[in-house]
Each structure stands twice: as structure tokens, then as C-alpha cells.
Amino acid sequence: MREITFVEAVREAQAEALASDDRVFIMGQEIGEYGGVFRATEGLAERFGAHRVRDMPIAEQSMLGAGVGAAVMGMRPIVEVMFMDFIACGMDAIVSHAAKMRYMSGDQMRAPMVIRTQGGSGTHHGAQHSQTLESWFLHVPGLAVVVPSTPSDVIGLFRASIELDHPVLFVEHRALYRTTGTVADRVETIPLGRGVIRRYGDDVTVAAVGKSVRQALVAARELDEEGVSVEVIDLRTLVPMDVDLVLDSLSRTHRLVVAHEAVERGGWAGELISRAVAEGFDELDAPPLRAASLATPIPFARELEAEMICDERLIARRVRESLGMPEPWA
Amino acid sequence: MREITFVEAVREAQAEALASDDRVFIMGQEIGEYGGVFRATEGLAERFGAHRVRDMPIAEQSMLGAGVGAAVMGMRPIVEVMFMDFIACGMDAIVSHAAKMRYMSGDQMRAPMVIRTQGGSGTHHGAQHSQTLESWFLHVPGLAVVVPSTPSDVIGLFRASIELDHPVLFVEHRALYRTTGTVADRVETIPLGRGVIRRYGDDVTVAAVGKSVRQALVAARELDEEGVSVEVIDLRTLVPMDVDLVLDSLSRTHRLVVAHEAVERGGWAGELISRAVAEGFDELDAPPLRAASLATPIPFARELEAEMICDERLIARRVRESLGMPEPWA
């Protein structure tokens, strides 16, 4: 066991993939000698060569599209999109190409590739550099969506992602990079689609991924002092989604809050709630609620960001709402 | 009163906008002399000149991005994206530019523009030319999403769209173009965010937009013969969404089915269900259900498409499920 940061885990996961499979290579901006703007590829170019850790001009469409072309010829590209916002610049390559190749071709072609990206609020990068957009990709058949919350999960989920014969969107939250966690000497592969209970509780289930899991845990500790026992589920992957784990939890807590930093409207919480309601309606003692960000672009000023972004306070508030409790300082 | 086709309405709506406001112009491929691949701009170039009805090279990013630039300088562009799938090619211009200009600039700039597009199944255009992608855009603050289902609504909603000081995604279903409907001599503007009940019923509420509204009506007629009374709500716009109308209906029917051709996973039904559950939980006698397409790219062969695409039969099945009725031919 050792303790490493989240970003170190991202680096290790990629190093492991590069070391163990010749078909793996990385493409992205600043990922070579520079080591990535968040240091997620530090040392990889030196170790594996500029050939396999390839710096790109700023050209997201061709980065992702060429990734697809290489993947169908048998490679396993890792493509880093520097900020999740820029995925919009290469959306077609992901949606109409990567995700559909296998199906459209009657399984003659596969496009295994991991599209790594990071996003989220907190660094005040403003409206065009802070979005949380993974929800779009639940709606794209043919693509897995992975959102790790701990260093150990990064390694275990990355291995499953790079081995999958489908493209995978692998989403990192910027604010997690410097967080730490223990990892086993030999981390187990984590099959995609298997969530985990991070905290057991009796009263309300909170389901989340990524940074929101940490926030849910903070909220849970706070609520504990109010006598509320919160169960926190880390879904770990959004596609496939471990709805069974949530349903099982609901059979004990009978109350659900889904938390994400993504904007509430049209966000993936709607998917989980729809399924939880359809498959677990009789278990529910209260309406499932969403703790998510308000429908605005992300403003620069911290006072404004605090107003619209989902945080631990909002999660706690929704848990209380779900229990019909008044707000302590309302 | 007169009877016109849906595509004639699209043409008329644009002609009206061009005639009544000098700031309006159209950009798109094949929309000039050719009149649009679905004839939606026929005659407009002749009437308003190639200057205002501008044929574009195939370049979705610049078409949409230049539209934003023109809009912030005071114009009101109509940008036609030939197939909704191609929106992925110009996603950044819509998401990071059009939708955010007003907010980011502290309301110094506005980007009023109508992005017209068409999509959907039924013409066997295959996986890259048949997607229904409006759900993505619920998740993009700053953008209205309009999906008309009748010729009259096309005109009334288009007028509200072109007058709005925000960008609007205006989605037409290809299969509706040749359907007909009556329109008043002077069609009233339909404010965005106001749904309409297309059919009154007591047992189950079906909420839909666009082509799915027609399918819901077909299903309702069929179910009527089985003694089931279905209320059909046409939301008409997804952003803003007339949740109150749905809640009001639920207070009478107590059962909800949300129908859309878009893939179920991550689709906009999740948004409506989340809100219906959060705001109308106590009214619900059964879990809200989704009638939507399965999570695959859209296959070419009709036998395969029929298997995964949402149709009137699936809507009827979900209504029965919601009532706990057995399938008639199960």
C-alpha cells in the first residue's frame, strides 16, 4: 500500500498501458516533453519516446478523428482533450465516428480508444474552460463513460477502459488532481459498470461520481451530526451504470439524491432517477432529488460561481429536503 | 384557414421573418437557388436575394460560428444545419459561443439566432444521418430548444424564436415535412415554454414533441379501443419546458409516459421525469415511464430500425405497462 495523488495515478495508469501494450499511444497538446498542463503525462515522453507520446498541434477534430482511424487499424490510442470544453471542437469524431464504427460495420471494425479529459469548476477559468459535459455522452450509444473519484479507481478503471473494445470517455475533475489516496501494490482491474458504496447509511442514498463523491462524503459527515445517516454510492462509471447497486441501497434507505457538478437541466441525474423510479418506485418514500448546478454558464467571479455550482452544502440541503427536514439556518 | 404542409410552414415562417426584419438572413448548404434538400427554403433566394439567403460551402463550424459573430453585431441569422447529425461538426460554436455570449459578456452582447435543423429515422439514411440529438441541448444553458409538431406551430413558434434575444435550436423531424395541417390566416405567435394538450384523457398522460406527438395520438386512438383514455401533451419546446402543464395533467391522470425518438439513455425524458417526480410525487400512482429508442446507432435495414426506434406501438406498450395491463398479443 502506498499513498499517491490522483494525478500520479493518471500518470501511472497510462504508463502501465504504454508499457504493457505496444498498441497503446498518446496524443494531445502539451502532453509530450512538457508533461501535460496538469502534469498528467509527466515523464511519459522520456520513457516511451515522442513517437508514442505525441504532441499535437491545436486541432481537436483531427486529434480525435485520427485516433479513430488508428484505432480501427488495431491501435489503442489515448487521446487527451486538454479541457473538457474542447470536446465540443471534436464532437463529430467521437459521436459519429468512434462510437458508431463497430456497430455500423457489422462488427468488422472496432474503435477502442480512451478519450481522457478534465473539467470542472474551482480554478476560475471561466465559462469556456470549466464545463462538466459527460452527460451528453450517456446519450451516445457505443461509448463508455468513466468518472473516477480516487487514485486507486483511476488505475483500476483505466485498465478496464484501455482493454475495452469500445471507445471510452475518461473524465477527470481538475480539483481532484492533488487529492491523495492509498493504492495497493497491485491494483485490481475494476470492471466498468460496477459502483461501490463509499459510506454506509440508513436514511438517504446519495449517488455521485468523481469530485461529487467527495462532496457527498463531506455532506454525509455534516449530516451525521444532525442525526441523518447517509449512504454514499460512487457509481464510478456512467455508462454502463450500476443501477442495481442503487436499487439495492434504496431498498434499505428508500430515499435518493443524485449529485453532480454538471448543470441540472439535462444532466445525467435524470437518467438515474428515471431508472430508479421505473424499477424501484415502490421502494421510494420520497421523490428522488437532484443536487446539481444551476442553468448558467460558469461565471468567473467566485461569489457568482458559489451561487450556481453544486457543492456539499447543496447536497446536504437536498438530503434534508428528501427527509422533509427544515434547513438548519433557514 | 387553409391547409398547408409542414415544410411549407417552415418556408412561410422564414419568409415572414425575412420580410419583416432586415436583420434576418439565412445561411446553409443548398438553401439558395436549390431551395434546400427538403425544399424548406424554396423560392426564398429568388424573393430575398442571394445576399440574404446565402449558400455556404460545407463548413459547419464556420457557418455556425460566423452566425454568432453576425448575431452579436445585431443581425438575426437563421442557420440551417442540413442533418442534425452535422451539428456535432459545429458544436463548439453553439455551446461555447452562441449560448454563452450574453451571459459571459455581462449582457453586453446577445446572440439571437435560429439554428434550424432536421433529423430522425424513417428514410434509411443510416447511423450518421438519422440521429435525434436535441437532448444534448437541454444541458446547454443559454439556448432555447423548440420542436414543433404541426404546420401552425411551426409558424407560431418560429416567430417567437426569431424574436428571442437568445439562440434557439429549432428541430424539425424529416418525416413531418409532408404532413399537413390547417393554419389560420394570421397565425398567433406561440410563446416559448407553453405546451398544449392535443387530446384529453383520464388514465395516462403522454408527453412528447414533434413526430412523437403524432405517434402518441395514434397510440391513444388504438388504446381508446382497449378502453384506455390517454391525454397527449405536446410540450412544443423543451427549453423552456412546460412542466406545469404536465403536473396539472398528472393531477388528473396520475400516470405519465414520456415519448421521444431520441435514444432513451440520457434523453430528455429523464429531465421531465425528474421534475415530474420531484414536483408531483404524491400525484403519481405508478412510475413514470419512457417510450424511447434503444441504445444503438440507427441501423440501415428497416427490420433493424423497427427493432430499436420508438414508434406508436412502443408508446402504447408503455401506457399499458403504466396501467399494469398485459400486452394484448403478448
Place this chain on the structure above:
Amino acid sequence: MNRESAFQTSTDPGGLTDSRLSEVFRLMYTIRRFEVTTERAHLDGELYGPFHSSMGQEAVSVGACIALRPDDVVTSTHRGHGHAIAKGADLGRICAELWGRSTGYCQGKGGSMHIVSMEHGFVGQSPIIGGSGLLATGAALAFDLTKDSRVAVAFMGDGAVGQGVFHESLNLAAIWRLPVVFIVENNGFAHSFRAEQMQLNPDIAPRAEGYGIPGVVVDGMNVLDVHEATRTAVDRARRGDGPTLIEAKCYRWRGHNLGDAEHLYRAREEVEKARRDDPIERFKQAVADRIPERTLAAIEAKVDGEIEAAVRFAGASPPPDPGIALEGSF
């Protein structure tokens, strides 16, 4: 530029042996018969979905593909029947895909715009304009990474030149010296749009200069010229000297697709005049002293039979089992 005067018809069959020349004829004639036959079947209602004939452009498909090794790969566009046939794909399975049958290359999931035969290095069509260039660039990247001596060839339409991905593909291929050949079939039109409307400089080949790669114009109605230019480019790519842009000037004989309102943008006389320059007739003349008339006649008879058989095979094949609709997705 006037096509007829711009090229010197190469009467030298470029060092091809008699049997290779017969093969060239066989392929060109096959494409022609295929397009004639399937178009008829479509008009007769046997086929459904969009249909883009490559009639008149046989020399580009064949001239390019005979310069390739069987294991070299080709990517293509919406107008891809000719490319698939020239690359050696099986006529029966292509037909079956067009007919949407289980025996089609993609089990009926693809259709006319999505033929793939990995076995023949036909890694498929992207009807997203510009997509073929990206896929070939990516394939070439895979070859480069694995020190594979194969070459990738992208067929693109003149319409692709306005797309951002065209620019990105060429730049990326250039700076990484990837083994890829971009062949732009400048058939005069992107649907109704003439090249002159899409760019100030109607020649496409000179674009290559900006990327620091060779750009050549070739008479796309002369199969031997296309062969020669492609051979040079492929040799160069295989040597590791990077990409080439080939512009093959040709003419689209048919409407953009079946049902195209051609009369809106070109005069019948223009088409008739252009059709007097038949690439198959030209080839026959060029090899008249090498291949006897009766050899050609024998080839024609054989091909006619093969196409009949292919159509019969398709027509007799069962539709896909609906059960496969969900296979291969995620």
C-alpha cells in the same frame, strides 16, 4: 480551366502488363454496370435509402486502387460504390448491404453509405464530409507507429475542401510525414454548389503548398494518368516521405443522389457534353492496340453475369434477424 485542353492524354499504358490492363477494364466496367443496375433496382423500388452514383468517375476509383497493394487501405465518402469495387470488395456482399440484407458486409446495419470490407482493406465510407480524410490519416498513423509498410488512401469530394477537417488532416499528415494519399475527386459539384463558389481558386491541388506537401492535378477521366499519379504518391508515402494531395478532375454524370433536382443547377446540355468524354471509352482507345476487342467483350459478358448473380444473391438473402439490432452497441 478547360478540362479537355488541360491534360495530355497519356496513351502510354504506364508500364502495366496486358493482364493488368484487362483488370483495369474489368474494374471500370464492373463499376459502371453496378451503378446502372443498382440504380435501376432503386428506381424499381427494390432498394431504399439514399443512393449516390459514381457513374462517370470510374477512372479515379480504379486508377488509384490498382496502384495499391491489396493490404493498403482505402477510405471513402457517401459516393463510395466505385471505391469499394475497385478495392476488390465482393459484389454480392456489397449488393446485399445496399439491399439491407443479413449477408451484406455490415449485416444490413450500414447501407449504401457505409460499406466496409476490412478483408479487402476497404476500411469504409464516411458520409460526414471530410471524415474519410481523418480516418485515412489515422490509419496512416497506425502504420507509422507500427512501422508497417502499408499506405492509406483517402477519397474525398471537392466539397470536403472547405471543411476544417480537410485542413487539419493535411497538416497533421504533413508534419508527421504519414503514409497517406489524399485524392480529391473534383467532379465539379458539391451537390448543387460549383467549386468556383466554394473557393476563390478553383484548383485544389495548389492547396498542398501551404502544408509543404506535393499537390498534383490529374485528369480524372484518364485511368492511366490517375494510376501514374497515385503510384508516384504511394511510392513516396511508402518511402516515408509523407503525404500527397492529388486532385482528379472529373465530372459527376448523375444527379447528386437519386431524386436530385439537377435541372435547378445544371443544364442538360452541360451533362450531355461532359458525358461524351467517357473514361471507359477513352481507356478502350488507349489500349486498343494491346487488348483485343473480343477480350474486352468477354470481360463484359463475365461481369454482366457476376452483377446479375450479385443482385440475385442480395435479393435472395434474408433480411437481418431483428435480434441483432442491439448487438455491437454499448
Place this chain on the structure above:
Amino acid sequence: MNRESAFQTSTDPGGLTDSRLSEVFRLMYTIRRFEVTTERAHLDGELYGPFHSSMGQEAVSVGACIALRPDDVVTSTHRGHGHAIAKGADLGRICAELWGRSTGYCQGKGGSMHIVSMEHGFVGQSPIIGGSGLLATGAALAFDLTKDSRVAVAFMGDGAVGQGVFHESLNLAAIWRLPVVFIVENNGFAHSFRAEQMQLNPDIAPRAEGYGIPGVVVDGMNVLDVHEATRTAVDRARRGDGPTLIEAKCYRWRGHNLGDAEHLYRAREEVEKARRDDPIERFKQAVADRIPERTLAAIEAKVDGEIEAAVRFAGASPPPDPGIALEGSF
């Protein structure tokens, strides 16, 4: 190409009057002081969020903007302070935006990468690489449509040249002869990436040829040369003769952003050497016989005071009212 030898320093102050020359000096000096001051404030923890200094590139911003009419418009990039100042925007309100205060141009919603002053024709920054080109093209389209004699200028980085939107903007502007000037500030780097790595031909101006528009290289350290080139391009655009591409060779004095690990990609000596060529000093020499030393000193003193006042204004301004967080969205 060696910058120093490539240009002849124009010692002719281009027909500018003494007062205009003083204005040039005032603007360049203002930008320099602004960057020095705000950078310090950031390092002192008064500011937060990303910060991209334009120090060393003052001559491009100023040379270009003084060739414009006040009502002409400018679009900019992530590195936009200099452009905003040169276009006349108010120092206090720019500072307040950087400080995230209510008095900022965007009420604190924008931040350093999103300054907008519509009043001054500074229609804003797009830190999405390539975005500024599209916005300016669109603005120029608006001018063209309304027969407005204004001109739009897009500042872009050399990093934008690899993006598809660069290509699309230039092509669209060219075929429509839009009144737009594209100014690429080739400062040698796109973050750690050198121009030589991004394209085979390290000169950008020749790209213009492919689009059929003029392309000129100018010494971006010489404000008078930049002015001259811009004036010519703006005249051309205003006459209706279409766009020009100007490549201004310059050098980025600071790291890509605050906190950039510069040492990973360039030697301190390289930076020191480059900094010996100071655009402000060069200008002083060029106008030594026209503007007395004490005039310059007086300007410096005045500007110092203005910047101090601006910073005080920002610091004293209240943060935005959280209540505005939702205003302007939809």
C-alpha cells in the same frame, strides 16, 4: 528565418502626426505597465484565475488598432489585455473584470479571458483557439449584409493556424469578400509548441495564397510596420476587396500563463536575447527626432497614475451581487 535580418526597420513613422505618435506610445506603454502591474497583483494573490501576459507584443496590438476607426471592431484570444487596451477600453473596468468585481466589463462573469467592451468595438475574446477568427468573420458578414463601412479585425495566435476553423474562416471571408483582417501574432509558441512543430512551413502568411487573398509578413516588434500593413489591409477591406492575412512575427516574453513551466521548453538565454528587442524602445528610437524625451516622460507619468487608479478602482469595487448569477442565462 531570422527575425532580425528579415525586416528592414521602417524609420518612417508612416505619415502619422506627432499627436498620433504620442498616442501610439501612450498605448504601448499602457499595455506594458498594465501587464507588469496586474501580473504582480496576481502573484501577490489579489487576483485569481488564469493569466496570460501580452508583454512584448505591444506593437502588434497598438500598430493594428491605431489603423482602425473607433467603430471598427476587434476580436481577440485568451491573450487579450493588450488588444482591449489598444482598442480603447477603460482600464478601470478591465481591471475590475480581472479582479472579478461588479464594476468589471462583464460584471465579473467573464474574467481575464473574456473582456468585452461593445462601446469600444472590442467584441471580445474567445479563448477557444480559433474562435476569434470566426467571430470576426461573422461580424464582417454583418457589415457586408448591412452595407456598413466598418471593418472587423481578428487577432489570433500562431497556434490557431492548425485549427480547422482557421481554414474555414479564411475561406469563407475570401469567397464572400468580407471586410475582415486576420492578424496572426506569431510569437513563436503555442504554449510549449514551436511553430516549426505545428506546420512544415513555419511562415504563416503564405497560407493566404490557397485562399486567393493577400498574405503579408510584418515585423511585429515594429509598431509602425504593423500599422502600415494593417492600414493597407483595412483600406482594402473597406473598399470591398476582401480579407487579408497578416502575420506579425513577435516573441512572447512571459510564460504561456502565470505558473507556466517555461524552462521545460525554452532556455532563459533565448528569452533574454529576444527581450533585448523591445518594441517600445524601438519605437522611441524611431521617433526620437519627432517626440521629445520629456513628452514621453510626461505620458509615462500620466499612464502610471491611470493604472494605479484603475487598480484602486478595481480593488475598491464590490464583488458582484450573487443575485446576478442567474441573470442573462436561459
